[in-house]
Amino acid sequence: MNTGRVLIITADDFEDTELLCPMNRLLEAGYTVDVASLQKGSITGKKGYTVDADLSVEELSEEPSRDYDLLLLPGGKAPGKLRENDKVLDTARSFDKAGKPIAAICHGPQILISAGLLKDKQATSYTSVAPELKDAGALYEDAEVVVDGNYVFSRHPGDIPAFNREIMAQLA
Amino acid sequence: MNTGRVLIITADDFEDTELLCPMNRLLEAGYTVDVASLQKGSITGKKGYTVDADLSVEELSEEPSRDYDLLLLPGGKAPGKLRENDKVLDTARSFDKAGKPIAAICHGPQILISAGLLKDKQATSYTSVAPELKDAGALYEDAEVVVDGNYVFSRHPGDIPAFNREIMAQLA
Numbered sequence: 001m002n003t004g005r006v007l008i009i010t011a012d013d014f015e016d017t018e019l020l021c022p023m024n025r026l027l028e029a030g031y032t033v034d035v036a037s038l039q040k041g042s043i044t045g046k047k048g049y050t051v052d053a054d055l056s057v058e059e060l061s062e063e064p065s066r067d068y069d070l071l072l073l074p075g076g077k078a079p080g081k082l083r084e085n086d087k088v089l090d091t092a093r094s095f096d097k098a099g100k101p102i103a104a105i106c107h108g109p110q111i112l113i114s115a116g117l118l119k120d121k122q123a124t125s126y127t128s129v130a131p132e133l134k135d136a137g138a139l140y141e142d143a144e145v146v147v148d149g150n151y152v153f154s155r156h157p158g159d160i161p162a163f164n165r166e167i168m169a170q171l172a
Numbered sequence: 173m174n175t176g177r178v179l180i181i182t183a184d185d186f187e188d189t190e191l192l193c194p195m196n197r198l199l200e201a202g203y204t205v206d207v208a209s210l211q212k213g214s215i216t217g218k219k220g221y222t223v224d225a226d227l228s229v230e231e232l233s234e235e236p237s238r239d240y241d242l243l244l245l246p247g248g249k250a251p252g253k254l255r256e257n258d259k260v261l262d263t264a265r266s267f268d269k270a271g272k273p274i275a276a277i278c279h280g281p282q283i284l285i286s287a288g289l290l291k292d293k294q295a296t297s298y299t300s301v302a303p304e305l306k307d308a309g310a311l312y313e314d315a316e317v318v319v320d321g322n323y324v325f326s327r328h329p330g331d332i333p334a335f336n337r338e339i340m341a342q343l344a
Contacts, residue, residue: 016219020329021193025200027333028340047188047219157192161199168200 002030004171007068009057009088009111011037015076016045017157018105022072023051025164031171034068036060038085046076057087064091065098069171075106075126075156083114092117095150101170103152105163109133112151122148124155174202176343179240181229181260181283183209187248188217189329190277194244195223197336203343206240208232210257218248229259236263237270241343247278247298247328255286264289267322273342275324277335281305284323294320296327 006026010019023033037043037053044050061067071092073079082088092115095102104112109125110132112118119137124130124146133140145162146153152170154163178198182191195205209215209225216222233239243264245251254260264287267274276284281297282304284290291309296302296318305312317334318325324342326335 017189017192017196017221020189020332021196024189024193024332024336025197028197028337047221049189049219160192160196164196165200 004031004069005067006031006033006070006072007060007064007091008033008035008072008074009037009082009091010035010043010051010074010076011078011081012043013077013081014043014045014051014074015106015157016047016049017160018074018076018108019045019051020049021160022074022103022164022167025168029168029171031069038081057085057091060087060091063094063098065094065100068095068100070101070103070167071095072167073102073104073108073111075108077107079107079110083111089115099150101150101152101167103163103167103170105154105159106156109138109153113138121151122146123151124153126156175204176202176241177204177206177239178242178244179232179236179263180205180207180244180246181209181254181263182207182215182223182225182246182248183250183253184215185249185253186215186217186223186246187278187329188219188221189332190246190248190280191217191223192221193332194246194275194336194339197340201340201343203241210253229257229263232259232263235266235270237266237272240267240272242273242275242339243267244339245274245276245280245283247280249279251279251282255283261287271322273322273324273339275335275339275342277326277331278328281310281325285310293323294318295323296325298328
């Protein structure tokens with residue numbers, strides 16, 4: 001049995017399929033998936049799906065990358081709120097420092113921009129996020145999936161098949 | 173490259189993730205996915221996601237099971253409309269006759285009930301569909317996934333990880 005563990009950080013107004021389809025893919029493969037949000041409890045996506053946040057980001061350890069195999073950042077309006085939270089940014093930095101996989105889709109890369117992690121990285125994002133991605137020093141590419149080392153990026157829900165494929169490749 | 177092909181039959185008011193997550197899973201694995209509906213063109217799920225129906229069910233061949241490796245029937249309110257369409261029922265019968273995989277989730281099994289295919293089959297479905305499943309002679313089980321030969325059944329969106337796992341096992 002797979003004993004791996006994945007951390008999703010998201011919040012209300014997440015893009016529903018960008019959370020649910022990767023989560024279902026990871027559960028299918030036997031991973032335990034923890035959802036962390038600004039507060040523990042139910043969160044609601046843009047389209048109305050609800051997901052239980054298992055813990056608040058404040059409950060994460062000092063180095064969350066020690067507890068998880070991958071950090072997943074879905075899109076929607078959630079990253080716009082999360083990027084202002086220091087614990088969220090420190091968590092992203094913990095995964096970066098440890099060289100552990102970080103997968104961000106749509107508006108998810110906004111968190112990585114605020115954490116100062118994307119300079120000189122090949123990356124993609126939702127179209128409207130591209131300008132700030134470039135301002136942060138990332139090398140923007142308009143592709144369904146962009147992989148740079150332990151980072152995986154996609155643009156929107158239509159890219160989920162390629163996004164999930166590269167997530168699973170990172171974990172293999 | 174995977175040259176397999178899967179047929180999804182659905183309609184307006186499909187349960188969004190029951191269509192999108194399995195479709196994304198199959199696309200990830202390299203399958204071509206055709207969506208057939210009562211009419212060709214855009215259809216809209218209960219939560220508002222839109223999907224393009226590549227063809228109308230009338231455009232399917234005489235024996236659609238020759239053209240596809242698996243038939244997928246998502247839930248929502250769509251199966252309630254589709255079960256009254258003879259071409260939909262004949263398509264399900266074609267897969268049954270050929271012994272090819274049929275995967276149905278939530279209200280999806282309603283189509284198989286109307287096609288007269290579930291007598292003495294082990295099956296599951298959305299709770300509210302269980303009585304008519306039993307009336308049709310199926311052996312109902314309240315489990316996240318039930319596999320009987322080339323048939324795969326699940327109950328609701330929370331079962332998608334197990335549902336997709338068994339879909340992929342059927343195709344392996």
